Amino acid sequence: MTETPASADLVLETRDLHMAFGGLVIFERMNFTLKRGERHAIIGPNGAGKTTFVSLVTGLLKPKSGAVMFEGRDVTRLSPQERVKAGMVRTFQINSLFRALNPLESVALALLEREGKAHLSLRHVAAEKELIGEAMELLHQFGLERDAYALTEALPYGKQRLLEIVLALALRPKLLLLDEPAAGLSTQQGHEVFARLAHLPDETTILFIEHDMNLVFSYADVVSVFAAGALVLSDTPENVRKSPRVREVYLGN
C-alpha cells in the first residue's frame, strides 16, 4: 500500500483552490473533499460559485493557484479531455447536445470516443455491434429507446435533459458531476431523474448542484453549502437541515 487508506478513499480533493476573474475573487481558498461512492450535493445561493467550482474541477477553467486532486493524482494541469479519460465527466446546466444527431448517434459517438474508436478509417459504424447494443441499453434504461431515431432538437425538453445525463454515463465515469440535472423539469420528472441516478452502482461517485431542496434531501448522503465563495458546511442532510448557519446563509439575517 503506497497510499494511506484515508486518501485512497477520496475521489476528489481540492487544495487551496484560488480563482478570480479580473479583480473579482470567486474563491479565496477552496478546500473540498469527496469520498468514493458518495451522493454529494452542493447547494447555495446564486453567485456562490457552484458552477465555477465544477468548471475548475473538470478543467474548463484553470485556477489561479491551488490544486485539484483526482483519485490521489494531481490533475490541475491536465486538459478537460485528459480528465474525461481519467474518469471525470460532467453535464451542463443548459442542455449541450448534438442537435442535428439523433439520440442513438449521440450515445454511440460518446461510446466510440470512450473506446478511442473514432479515428480515421473506412470501417462503418454499424460494424461496432457491441457498442451500438450498449448505446441502446443505455437509452432503454432512461426510457429513451423509442426516441432513438428522432432528431435531438425535436425531442421534448425533459427527454433532452435525460439524454444529457445518458451521454455522461456512456463514458462510465468514476466521478459524475451534474450541474442542476433537474433544471427546467417538473417535480415529478426531477424525481424520476434522481431515482434513476440512485440506481447507479456505488463505484460511480456523484457530485451534483441542485436548487430543489426536496431532491437534495431525498437523494444526497452528504450536502455541502457554498456561500460567497466559501465552503460553509459539509455534513449529512439532517445536520445541514438543522444548522443555524445554513439558515443564515439562505435567509440573510
Place this chain on the structure above:
Amino acid sequence: MSAFDSPQNRAASGTGYFASLSRWNIFEILFWLALASLYFWPHADLVLMSQIFIWGLFAMSLDVLLGYRGIPSLGHAAFFGIGAYVAGYCGKFGWTEPISALVLAMLVAAGVGWLTGKLVQRVAGVALLMVTLGLNLILYDLVHRSTEITGGDDGLQGIVIDPVLGLFRFDIFGRTAFWYALIVTFVLFVATRAIIKSPFGLALTGARENPRRMIMLGAPVEGDVSRAFALAAALAGASGALLTQTTQFVAPSSLSFQRSADVLVILIIGGAGRLYGGFIGALIFLFLRDWLAAISPVYWYFWIGLLLVVVVSFFRKGILPTIEDVYTRWRGRRGASP
C-alpha cells in the same frame, strides 16, 4: 412484439439503423450511372464533362471541411493548386506514370493540409476566413512570381503524361480524360463516403454541432481538425492533379482566389453536408457558365452572382437538401412508408 422489447432486438434495431445509413440507395446508383452515360450522348462535350467531375470532386473535398466539420475556408484552391503543380512537376521531370503521380499529389497536399489544420485549429469566425484566404494568397503570390521555377503566368510547359495503365493514351477528344476523371472521382467518392459514415465522420459531425460537448466526451477535437484538413486537402489535391493530367498543363490560376470562391459557390449552390451537393453544384455551375458565357461573354458573372444571392436568400441549405425536403414531404403526404 416490438423492436425494442429485448436487448437483442434493441441492438439489432440500432445496428440496422446505422447499416441503413451506409446502404447505397437507388438514387445514388442512378446518379453515377447517369454520369457515366453522359459519354454516350450525341455531340457530348467530353472536355466539359471531365471538368464537371474534377470540380465536383474538388467541391466534395470542401464539403468534408465545411459541410461535415463546419469549418469554412476561403483558400481551398491552395490544396487544389498544390496537387496540380505536383502532378505537373512529375510529368515534366520524368515521373510520367499518371496514377502514382496522382497518389503523390494527394500525399503532398494532405501533408500541407495537416499543417494548415494545426495552424488554424484555435481560430474561428472572420479570423479563420482571413487566415485561410491569406495562406491561399501567399501561395498564389509565390507561384506567380517564381517565374524561373513555375513559368509564372505562362504555366508549366512540357508536361508529359503516359497512357493510363500503359493502355489508354490521353486523346484530343477527351475520351480517356472522361473515363480517367470519372473513375478516379468515383473511387475517391466511395472512400470518402465510407469515411463519412465511419465513426470518424460521426465525430466530425458531432464537433460541428457542439465542440464543447465533444471536449467533455474526451474527444481529440483539435487533432480531428488536422485530420479533416488533411483528408480534404488530399481530395482537393487529387482533383488538381486530375486537371493537370487531363490537360497536360498547369497555370497559377489553379490556385487563384477566384477558384477558391468558385468552389465555395458550387458547394453552396448544390448544398453542403451531403457529399453529392458538390457534384450537383458543379453540374449547374459549369453548364450555366458554358451557356451564359456563350450568350454574353461579358455579363455572365451577373447571373452567377444573382444565382448565389437567390440560393443563400431562399434555399439556405442549397439546392439538393431543398429538393430532398420537398421529396420527403411529398412522400409523407402520399402516406408511403419511410
Place this chain on the structure above:
Amino acid sequence: MSAVLTVLFNGIAYGFLLFIMSVGLSVTLGMMNFVNLAQASFSMFGGYVMVMAMQWFGVPFLLTLPLVFLVIGVLSVVMERLVFRHFYNTDDLTQVLLTIGLVFMSIATATYFWGGTYQRIDMPPWLIGQREIFGLTLETYRIFLIVIGLAMALALILGLERTRFGAMVRACVDNRRVAGACGLNTGLIFALTFAVGGGLAGLGGALSANLLGLDPNFPLRYLVYLLIIVSVGGMGTISGTLIAGIALGVADVMGKYYFPQFGGFVIYVLTVLCMLWRPQGLMGRKA
C-alpha cells in the same frame, strides 16, 4: 533620405484612402456582426457617381464629394433595408457568399453602363502637380487626401465619442441585445450607421478614382485589402481601422517601391501572423 520620406508620405496618403473605404465595414462588422463585402462595390459606384456628375453635368470636383456621400449613403440604406437586415443572424460564411454575389452583380452592372475600360478623370488644376513642403516635393493630390482623411478620422472619432448618436452606436457595438432592451431603436441606428459607412465607402471610391484607377474590377482588386484592414485593426474600432489602414498603405507602397519582387507577399504573411496571434485584431477586444 527625402526619397524615403516621399515614399512614406505616399503610403500614408494611400492609407487614409483605404481607411475611408473600410471604416464603414469595420463599424458594421463590430455592431451587427455583418460581413459586408459589397462595401467595395459601394466604393466603385461612388467613383462612377463622381465621374458622371463631372462629365455629364459639369459639377465641380469638390461639390461631387458630398453628392457622392449622399447618393451612396442612400443606396446603402436601401440595400440594408431590402437585403442585409435579413441576414444579421446568419453565419459569417452566408454573409460572405451573399455579398460576394452582390459584388459579382455590381461588376457586371458597371460593365453594362460604363464599359470595361478605365475611366478618364479630369482633376481641377489646383489639385494637379506638386508642391514643396518642408523641403519635400509632394504631389498636391496626396496632400489633399491626407487633409481630407485626417478630417474624416477626427470627425468620426469625435462624433462617436461626443455625440448622442455616437453613444448609441457605441452601445450597439458593445452589446446589441442590451442596447435594444434599454429602449434604443436598434433598427434605426443600424440603418443610419449603414448610411454613414456606405457613404464614406462611396467617398473613398470617388477620392481614389484619380489615384488607383476606376474600372468595373475595382471591387475585386480592393476587397482583400479592406478585409485585411478590418480584421487586423479589430472590428468596430475606428482607431484600429485607421492604424491598420495606414500601416497597410505604407507597407504596400514601400514594398512595391523597395522590394518589387515580393509583391503582396509580405502583407499577406503579416496578416496571417496577426490573425493567428490576435484573432480579434490589434485593437479589438476579446469576444
